[in-house]
Amino acid sequence: MLELQNIHSYYGKAHILDDLSFNIAKGEVVALLGRNGAGKSTTMKSVMQLVPPRSGKVQFMGRELTGLPAFRVAKMGIGYVPEDRRIFTDLTVLENLEVGRQPARDGAPTWTVEQLFGIFPNLAERRMNRGKQMSGGEQQMLTIARTLMGNPALLLLDEPSEGIAPVIVEQMAHTIMRLKAEGLTVMISEQNLHFARAVTDRAIIIESGQKKFDGTFQQLEAHPEIRDAYLAV
């Protein structure tokens, strides 16, 4: 479904992604693992073309994304949830969801506001509240719900467990399993190995913008030296 071929991305002169390639198949839930600064967020932004790769190819369902503006990428069915949440703090919960709304698309689950309130009951209670009046966990739910309003076929979740309370992290894990059950393809960037193992099928480990490992968690466990080299703090 998603295919990255030899991606090189830069921030100014800093070389962030170095010849990165991987594939994600339809229906998979994949974890993108690595330390702070390894290039996880940049990978997601490179897919969205928010940080357009300087060379290499990004393909989504056989169509080339490289060079498109971000809104076209989103319209093709990729939903992006940024790590810093970036909800519209002056808008109400309902208005935030409205901004994300896109028409239904074939081959992807369709979401309504009421369905999303079913998954995130806290949001339903606060539907008329402004974004800035909400807690970090609630904001994290809102940003996921907002992206789901676009009925994406592929969801990019950038560090969904970061900076939220453990009880919410658990809720988040259930949510992601629910999304998987709906047939959504998901890529999650994570530093929390336990969380990643609980919700995903496969791990891709990157370090300094290069792919170091790509396989199942069983395979990863068979090679503790990889985990120690690229994930241990």
Next chain:
Amino acid sequence: MAFFLAQILTGLANAAALFLVASGLSLIFGVTRIVNFAHGSFYMLGAFVGVTLMDILPGHVGFWGAILLTGLAVGLIGAFVEIVVLRPVYRAPELFQLVATFGVILVIQDLALMIWGAEDRLGPRAPGLRGVWRIFGEPVPKYDIVLIAITPVILFALWYLITRTRMGTLVRAATQDREMVGALGVNQAWLFTGVFALGSALAGLGGALQLPKGGADLLMDFNIIGSVFVVVVIGGMGSLPGAFIAAVIISVLNVFGVAYLPQSTLVLMYVVMAVVLIVRPYGLLGREEVAGEHGQVGAPERPIRPYGARGRMVVIALLAALALLPLVADKFILTLMIDVIVFALFAASLHFILGSGGLVSFGHAAFFGGGAYAAALLVFHTDTPMELAFIAAPFAAGLLALGIGWFCIRLSGVYFAMLTLAFSQLVWSLAFQWRSVTRGDDGLVNIWPADWLNATAPFYYFTLAMGVGGILFLRHIIHAPFGYALRAGRDSPRQAEAMGINVKRVQFAAFAVAGAMAGLAGGIFVFSKGSVFPTELEIAASFDVLIVVFLGGVKTLAGGVVGAAFLTGVEDWLTRLEYWRLILGLLIIAVVIIAPEGIVGSLRTLWVRIRHIEEEEAK
């Protein structure tokens, strides 16, 4: 009592056009973060297009139809301007965007001159609304009542659009984080175009609606822009209800000003603005600007260095050539060179706070004109010797800068720019309306230098010494610890504060120094011309110097000086052409889009590239 009521009604009627134009400006700013200086031009276009359409279309339907069609037409023109001029510069620094819109002003001025000619047009009366209604015995024009009724309807329609529709929701979201809106699948480019078109259409509507009360002329654009900015600043930038309240306050105040204090109408609104800003720095309903929002990251500044040995040699050779100039040049050349040096010092002073301080001042003419007026007033009223009056110029301008800076430095970015512009308008309106002291637009004349300087060559040397001295003084400060602190505050205010630099105080001091140096230039200017007029304090004068700094190159120290030399030289032959504004405007827009580094910056890039190629070949 009846008279009082009639006055209020007139004020409310006048508020209609002002609110329309201001709401458009506020809307555009709220979403695109661009301060559209060409907004007055759309208002003027609205008036001209409206007059033309009303001539063609007959009767009631024709009149109101013409107004709606005008809104549509000006909206389309706005969309065209947004796509062609502004789209390429959304990611550029604020100053570039402002300069681009200034280029648009010049282009529209000359296009309007080409199409409609230089003669003022009187607006037609609204059919069926020619007479007056008597309210408590006082006559109130029927059209005024209609305007009073229309304004709240438009305010409500805009409020509904912004808060209750999908487009409005997207617009508000884009105001906060445009990149995220794009990542959610919204084509924000068209959103921006739509908002810009709507804002322009509102300005066009304002221009057409005011026709029965006024008319159409080629000065409308600059004449309204001062009041529009005051309204937007008082109301709070980006706030529509704020713009409405402020438009009503200013218009009503203006009507009473005309009735009771006719000599202070212009000053009054700036005083109100100052009072409001002391209490609420971001306007009545505005909110504090949050620094470092998403999706607007500027390129890092290139560090500046003092000239090396070769650079110094060039400067010394240039100065020597300038010193020897009177031996070979005639009077005309020397006079031109005096103008160049005066303008170069003026530009260098703006460049000082703009380039090194990062403070985009839109009212720098207040200090140039202020210095000129200070010296001229001393000579004119008290026969002060020229030497003393001349020294007073930088001091007076520096004091003025301390006063204005006290209000402005608290704000930053476009708020700072708007506020400096508004204060320079305050100074201008003082010079224009305080006739007993300043003689208004008759200006102060016969301000000649002392006998020992009263010939072209000696005055040229005097200008050279003062001008070059001033410029070197500014350069010296930039390379001194104070300059480091100033640049640190520009690049990273928080980091600088954490290192113990009082950023605001450093900026305040720099603002005063820049003001004083502009005043020095003004002092030279007034004695070289022998007179001073309020035009030296106009918005256009502040824009001129901004253009010069921009053309020269903001990020290079020599930018201001080179830009001034270039423009003064080119102006001489350019202004002989009939449509020189069009050419200059297009040139400015082209520079903004194609060569945003300015003359000096582009030359340097070219030089680096040539050297690079040579090195490659050498290998």
